[in-house]
Amino acid sequence: MISGVNHLGIAVRDLQASMALFQQIFRVESFHRETVADQKVDIASFKVGDVLVELTAPTDAESPIAKFIEKRGEGIHHVAFTTEGVNEELQRLAASGVQLINTTAQKGAHDMMIAFLHPKSTNGVLMELCEPPEQHR
Numbered sequence: 001m002i003s004g005v006n007h008l009g010i011a012v013r014d015l016q017a018s019m020a021l022f023q024q025i026f027r028v029e030s031f032h033r034e035t036v037a038d039q040k041v042d043i044a045s046f047k048v049g050d051v052l053v054e055l056t057a058p059t060d061a062e063s064p065i066a067k068f069i070e071k072r073g074e075g076i077h078h079v080a081f082t083t084e085g086v087n088e089e090l091q092r093l094a095a096s097g098v099q100l101i102n103t104t105a106q107k108g109a110h111d112m113m114i115a116f117l118h119p120k121s122t123n124g125v126l127m128e129l130c131e132p133p134e135q136h137r
Contacts, residue, residue, distance in 0.1 A: 002081045002089065006112075006130040007045065007052035011065050011077040015057035019044050022055065036109050041065050043109050054080075054109065078116070080128035086113050089129050093117065105131065 012018040019031055031044040040063030045054040056077060058066035068077055083089045086105035094100055099118035108114035111133040119126045 001085075002083050002129070004082050005051055006080040006082040006128075006132075007054045008076065009054045009056050009078040009080060009128070010075065011068050011072075012055050012057050012074050013069055015042050015044055015055060018055045018057070022046070022053070026053075032110070034109050035059065036107075038107065039063065039065075045109070052110075078126040078128050080114075080130050083129050083131055086115050086129045086131040090115055098122070105129075 010018075019028075022028060023031075026046065026048060028046045031046050033042070033044050035042050037059075040058060040060040042057050042059055043054050045052050047053070056065050058069065060066065065077065090100055090103060090105070094103070099121040100115070101118050102115035105113035105115045108128075108130065113131040115129050117127040117129070
Protein backbone atom coordinates (compact mmCIF):
# COMPACT_ATOMS: atom_id res chain seq x y z
CA MET A 1 0.00 0.00 0.00
CA ILE A 2 1.27 3.46 -0.87
CA SER A 3 1.35 5.44 2.36
CA GLY A 4 2.77 8.89 1.60
CA VAL A 5 5.25 11.08 -0.21
CA ASN A 6 8.81 9.92 0.36
CA HIS A 7 10.82 12.50 -1.56
CA LEU A 8 10.97 14.92 -4.45
CA GLY A 9 13.77 14.25 -6.92
CA ILE A 10 15.36 17.32 -8.51
CA ALA A 11 17.76 16.84 -11.42
CA VAL A 12 20.79 19.13 -11.23
CA ARG A 13 23.92 19.60 -13.35
CA ASP A 14 26.25 20.78 -10.58
CA LEU A 15 25.62 19.16 -7.22
CA GLN A 16 27.91 21.48 -5.24
CA ALA A 17 26.36 24.65 -6.68
CA SER A 18 22.85 23.28 -6.12
CA MET A 19 23.67 22.34 -2.55
CA ALA A 20 24.83 25.92 -1.91
CA LEU A 21 21.61 27.29 -3.41
CA PHE A 22 19.30 25.00 -1.45
CA GLN A 23 21.34 25.53 1.71
CA GLN A 24 20.69 29.26 1.36
CA ILE A 25 16.98 28.88 0.56
CA PHE A 26 16.13 26.31 3.26
CA ARG A 27 18.94 27.02 5.77
CA VAL A 28 20.08 23.42 5.46
CA GLU A 29 22.68 22.56 8.08
CA SER A 30 23.74 19.21 6.63
CA PHE A 31 23.11 17.04 3.61
CA HIS A 32 23.06 13.29 3.29
CA ARG A 33 25.53 12.50 0.48
CA GLU A 34 25.52 9.26 -1.47
CA THR A 35 26.54 7.80 -4.81
CA VAL A 36 24.15 5.29 -6.36
CA ALA A 37 26.42 3.56 -8.85
CA ASP A 38 23.64 1.49 -10.47
CA GLN A 39 21.70 4.68 -11.28
CA LYS A 40 24.90 6.60 -12.22
CA VAL A 41 24.10 9.48 -9.89
CA ASP A 42 25.40 11.41 -6.91
CA ILE A 43 22.75 12.67 -4.53
CA ALA A 44 22.55 15.22 -1.77
CA SER A 45 19.35 15.11 0.25
CA PHE A 46 17.80 17.04 3.09
CA LYS A 47 14.46 17.22 4.87
CA VAL A 48 11.83 19.92 4.60
CA GLY A 49 9.28 18.97 7.23
CA ASP A 50 8.56 15.28 6.68
CA VAL A 51 9.54 15.26 3.00
CA LEU A 52 13.00 14.54 1.71
CA VAL A 53 14.34 16.70 -1.13
CA GLU A 54 16.83 14.78 -3.23
CA LEU A 55 19.22 16.72 -5.46
CA THR A 56 20.39 14.29 -8.12
CA ALA A 57 23.38 14.86 -10.41
CA PRO A 58 24.61 12.50 -13.14
CA THR A 59 27.98 10.78 -12.79
CA ASP A 60 27.91 9.60 -16.40
CA ALA A 61 26.69 11.16 -19.65
CA GLU A 62 24.60 8.03 -20.28
CA SER A 63 22.72 8.13 -16.98
CA PRO A 64 18.95 8.69 -17.03
CA ILE A 65 19.44 11.96 -15.12
CA ALA A 66 21.97 13.23 -17.69
CA LYS A 67 19.56 12.41 -20.51
CA PHE A 68 16.71 14.10 -18.64
CA ILE A 69 18.74 17.29 -18.13
CA GLU A 70 19.87 17.27 -21.76
CA LYS A 71 16.28 17.00 -22.97
CA ARG A 72 14.38 19.08 -20.39
CA GLY A 73 16.93 20.98 -18.32
CA GLU A 74 17.28 20.98 -14.58
CA GLY A 75 14.20 20.70 -12.40
CA ILE A 76 11.71 18.33 -10.85
CA HIS A 77 12.59 14.84 -12.08
CA HIS A 78 10.26 12.60 -10.06
CA VAL A 79 7.93 12.29 -7.13
CA ALA A 80 8.59 9.31 -4.88
CA PHE A 81 6.06 7.53 -2.70
CA THR A 82 6.61 5.25 0.29
CA THR A 83 5.22 1.73 0.17
CA GLU A 84 5.53 -1.30 2.41
CA GLY A 85 6.11 -3.62 -0.55
CA VAL A 86 7.48 -2.32 -3.86
CA ASN A 87 7.23 -5.64 -5.70
CA GLU A 88 3.64 -6.23 -4.58
CA GLU A 89 2.68 -2.71 -5.69
CA LEU A 90 4.37 -3.27 -9.06
CA GLN A 91 2.35 -6.44 -9.58
CA ARG A 92 -0.88 -4.71 -8.60
CA LEU A 93 -0.22 -1.71 -10.84
CA ALA A 94 0.89 -3.80 -13.83
CA ALA A 95 -2.28 -5.88 -13.52
CA SER A 96 -4.33 -2.69 -13.65
CA GLY A 97 -2.57 -1.51 -16.83
CA VAL A 98 0.03 0.92 -15.45
CA GLN A 99 3.20 0.87 -17.56
CA LEU A 100 6.31 0.13 -15.50
CA ILE A 101 9.91 1.13 -16.07
CA ASN A 102 11.09 -1.44 -13.52
CA THR A 103 9.29 -4.76 -13.18
CA THR A 104 11.10 -5.59 -9.95
CA ALA A 105 12.57 -3.44 -7.20
CA GLN A 106 16.22 -2.48 -7.22
CA LYS A 107 18.56 -0.96 -4.65
CA GLY A 108 18.37 2.84 -4.45
CA ALA A 109 19.57 5.65 -2.21
CA HIS A 110 19.10 5.50 1.56
CA ASP A 111 19.20 1.66 1.36
CA MET A 112 15.68 1.68 -0.06
CA MET A 113 14.29 -0.73 -2.61
CA ILE A 114 12.91 1.33 -5.50
CA ALA A 115 11.09 1.08 -8.82
CA PHE A 116 9.79 3.62 -11.33
CA LEU A 117 6.42 3.91 -13.06
CA HIS A 118 6.45 5.14 -16.64
CA PRO A 119 5.20 8.73 -17.03
CA LYS A 120 3.13 7.66 -20.07
CA SER A 121 0.83 5.94 -17.56
CA THR A 122 0.90 8.59 -14.85
CA ASN A 123 -0.16 11.83 -16.56
CA GLY A 124 3.40 12.70 -17.52
CA VAL A 125 4.84 12.42 -14.01
CA LEU A 126 7.74 10.06 -13.36
CA MET A 127 6.81 8.28 -10.13
CA GLU A 128 9.07 6.22 -7.93
CA LEU A 129 7.95 3.67 -5.37
CA CYS A 130 10.25 3.42 -2.34
CA GLU A 131 10.41 0.74 0.32
CA PRO A 132 12.44 2.00 3.31
CA PRO A 133 15.05 -0.41 4.68
CA GLU A 134 13.19 -1.21 7.90
CA GLN A 135 10.35 -2.57 5.76
CA HIS A 136 12.41 -4.89 3.54
CA ARG A 137 14.56 -6.59 6.17
